Amino acid sequence: MIKYTAMQNKFSAVSLCALLAIMLIVAPQQGLAQKKKDKKKGRPPAVVELATVIERNISASINLTGAVQALTESVVAAEVNGRVIKFSKKEGDEVKRNETVALLDRTSYRIILRGAKGQLVKAEIALERARLAAKRAKELFEQKIASEEVEQNAELDVKMAEAEIMLRKADLEQAEYNLARCEVRAPYNGFVARKLTDVGNWVNDGDGLFEIIDIHRIEVVVEAPERYLREFSMGREAQVTLDAYPGKTFKGKIAAVSPKADLKSRTFRVKVGMDNPNSAIKAGMLARVTVTTSEQKDVVLIPRDAIVWRARRAMVFTVNEGKAKSAIVTIGRQQGAFVEASGAIKRGMKLIVTGNEILRDGSPVNVVGEKSYK
Incomplete structure (x- = not known):
C-alpha cells in the first residue's frame, strides 16, 4: 500500500513538469501570433x-495707447470778491455760452452802483x-469889468468839471461791470466738469x-517714439478704439505733432482730433490709436492651429x-487667429487644425468636422 502511493506521487510530479514545459513552448508562440495580428490590424x-x-488684404500699422482730452477746457474764476449764493448747474450738466452757472451776492455792488x-x-x-460862471466871466471881461485872468480861470473850471464827469462815468461803468460779474457765466458751450467751491x-x-x-x-493724446515720428504727418487718418466701446472704431486725423521730444522718454506728443457729436466719448477715457503705414492685398493666411x-x-x-500629407511653409506676421504663410498652399485648401500634433x-486620419476662425 505504501509502495503504490509513492509511485502515484512520482507520476503526478512527472505530469506537472510536462505540463509546464508545454506551456513554456506554446505561450511565446501565442504572443508572437497576437503581435503579428495587431501589426496587421x-x-x-x-x-x-x-x-x-x-486670402485677405492686410496692413502694417503703428499702435499707441493714450487718453482722450477735451479740445477746450477752462477753469472759470470769480472776477469780483463775494459770497457764493447759488449754483444753477451741477457737475455733468450741459451749458450754453453766456448761460449763468454761479451767482455771487450782489447787495454791496448794487449800493456802490x-x-x-x-x-x-x-x-x-x-x-x-x-459853464454858467464862465459865461458870466466872459461877459464881464468884454465889458471890461472883470480881468482876463478871471475869464481864463472860469474856462479852466469848466474843463475841470468836464474831467470830473469823465471820472464819474468811469466809476459808474466799473460799478455796473462789477455788478454784472456777480453772475458767473459759461464762456462757451460745454459741460460743467467740476465745481471748485460751494454755496456759502x-x-x-x-x-x-x-x-x-x-x-x-x-x-x-499719445506719446510717439521718435522712430515712428515720420509716420505721424499732419492730416493723416488714424483709427481710434476705446475700452468703453468694445467693437467700435472711430475715425480721426493727426491734428498736432509736438516739435520737441520729452527728454526722459524720447517721445513726441501727438494729438489725434476727432468729432464727438453726441458727447458719448468722455475726457480721460483710455484710447488706442492705430495708424496704417502700408497695405498688402490678397495675402494667404492659414490658421495658427494648423x-x-x-x-x-x-x-x-x-x-x-x-x-x-505634410507640407513645409514659411510663416510671417500674425493676424489674429491667422498667420501669413507661403509655400505649397493656396486659398481654399483644407488644413488639419486639431489632432495634428502626432501626425506623420x-x-x-478620420475627419470629424471643420473649424471656423474669425
Missing part, C-alpha cells in the same frame, strides 16, 4: 478637424455851474468757481485619400 486613425486657407450814479449827477450839476463760501477775484469742458470735438514644428521647421498637414506623412 494597424494603429487606429487619428481624429482631426479641418480649416480653410483664406447807486452811489456812482449819484456822484455822476453831482458832477453834471457842477459842470453846469462852471467767500471767493476773491481770481478764485476758481467751476471747471468747464467742451467735448463736442475731442483729441486723443502649424506644427518639426526640426525647427513650420509644417502643415492636408488630407489625401484618408491619410495625412501617411498617418491615417
Whole structure:
C-alpha cells in the first residue's frame, strides 16, 4: 500500500513538469501570433478637424495707447470778491455760452452802483455851474469889468468839471461791470466738469468757481517714439478704439505733432482730433490709436492651429485619400487667429487644425468636422 502511493506521487510530479514545459513552448508562440495580428490590424486613425486657407488684404500699422482730452477746457474764476449764493448747474450738466452757472451776492455792488450814479449827477450839476460862471466871466471881461485872468480861470473850471464827469462815468461803468460779474457765466458751450467751491463760501477775484469742458470735438493724446515720428504727418487718418466701446472704431486725423521730444522718454506728443457729436466719448477715457503705414492685398493666411514644428521647421498637414500629407511653409506676421504663410498652399485648401500634433506623412486620419476662425 505504501509502495503504490509513492509511485502515484512520482507520476503526478512527472505530469506537472510536462505540463509546464508545454506551456513554456506554446505561450511565446501565442504572443508572437497576437503581435503579428495587431501589426496587421494597424494603429487606429487619428481624429482631426479641418480649416480653410483664406486670402485677405492686410496692413502694417503703428499702435499707441493714450487718453482722450477735451479740445477746450477752462477753469472759470470769480472776477469780483463775494459770497457764493447759488449754483444753477451741477457737475455733468450741459451749458450754453453766456448761460449763468454761479451767482455771487450782489447787495454791496448794487449800493456802490447807486452811489456812482449819484456822484455822476453831482458832477453834471457842477459842470453846469462852471459853464454858467464862465459865461458870466466872459461877459464881464468884454465889458471890461472883470480881468482876463478871471475869464481864463472860469474856462479852466469848466474843463475841470468836464474831467470830473469823465471820472464819474468811469466809476459808474466799473460799478455796473462789477455788478454784472456777480453772475458767473459759461464762456462757451460745454459741460460743467467740476465745481471748485460751494454755496456759502467767500471767493476773491481770481478764485476758481467751476471747471468747464467742451467735448463736442475731442483729441486723443499719445506719446510717439521718435522712430515712428515720420509716420505721424499732419492730416493723416488714424483709427481710434476705446475700452468703453468694445467693437467700435472711430475715425480721426493727426491734428498736432509736438516739435520737441520729452527728454526722459524720447517721445513726441501727438494729438489725434476727432468729432464727438453726441458727447458719448468722455475726457480721460483710455484710447488706442492705430495708424496704417502700408497695405498688402490678397495675402494667404492659414490658421495658427494648423502649424506644427518639426526640426525647427513650420509644417502643415492636408488630407489625401484618408491619410495625412505634410507640407513645409514659411510663416510671417500674425493676424489674429491667422498667420501669413507661403509655400505649397493656396486659398481654399483644407488644413488639419486639431489632432495634428502626432501626425506623420501617411498617418491615417478620420475627419470629424471643420473649424471656423474669425
